[in-house]
Amino acid sequence: MSSTLGLLCRQCCRSILSPRPVLLREFSTTPIVALRRTKKIPVLSKKALAAKARKRAAKARKHIYENEKMPLESAIDVIRAVEVAKSNATYELVIKTAMSRGAIIPKGRIALHRETKPRAEDRILIFAEGRQADEAKSAGAHIVGGLELVDGIISGKHHATTILCSTALIRAITPKLGRVLGPRGLMPSERRGTVTDDFSGYLRRLSGTAEWKGDKNGVIRMPIGKLHFSTEDVTKNIRQFVTAVKRVTGNQKDTEEAKGKSKSVKPVNAITRIMLSSTQAPSIQISDI
Incomplete structure (x- = not known):
């Protein structure tokens, strides 16, 4: 009958009147426990990791000017x-x-x-009060004072290439001068050694x-x-x-680090x-x- 009508489906190229094939759904019989098994990654020793890094570095592409x-x-x-x-x-x-x-x-x-x-001469400004202020002046600082210098630094009245601060005043000046001196790299900090009470020793190291x-x-x-x-x-x-x-x-290690004296x-x-x-x-x- 279908051959006489000549009607074919465009998608499956079969006769429209012919019966469609039965679709069967296949189910997996693999146990669930087997699917959950993962391969253990071996833990390499330091020697094996170093050898692996050397091989990776040898295969890496070298710089054009190497x-x-x-x-x-x-x-x-x-x-x-x-x-x-x-x-x-x-x-x-x-x-x-x-x-x-x-x-x-x-x-x-x-x-x-x-x-x-x-070498250009450094202009030193030191935040200190009392006896520390007198020591800073005798050490050669150009500007010495307490919290009264903060407004002058913000307005641009006081110019300095290096700013030091005593440990007693650092918490008082940080909220006001952090955003002003921080981007310029002049804000005193303990990490850089510019927060100190030994002003004469710092200025001695700074000179020259x-x-x-x-x-x-x-x-x-x-x-x-x-x-x-x-x-x-x-x-x-x-x-x-x-x-x-x-x-x-x-x-390169310093002499103290090489001898084991420095813990950091x-x-x-x-x-x-x-x-x-x-x-x-x-x-x-x-x-x-």
């Missing part, structure tokens, strides 16, 4: 040969660190073997040093010498600065690259630091 490293003295000679237009050009050292989220931005102070440029600081990505830039400096002077400056950065970032352990912020450049010369990655 094979273009130079020893420090060779890099200085190349930059000196390229930088012929300016005899007073400046060597710049760039240190890149692998900062993790929430890590503290590396910063510190250093006195180089040979200074690149004349220059401050360095990384950015939020962990990149540290430092003018490290002039082109007319001898290779020995530039080399000493670079090695001295790199050593200071390694100590702050935890890549600094988290390591790994140094990924050290590059030397100048105004017109290319950046050269250093291999022997």
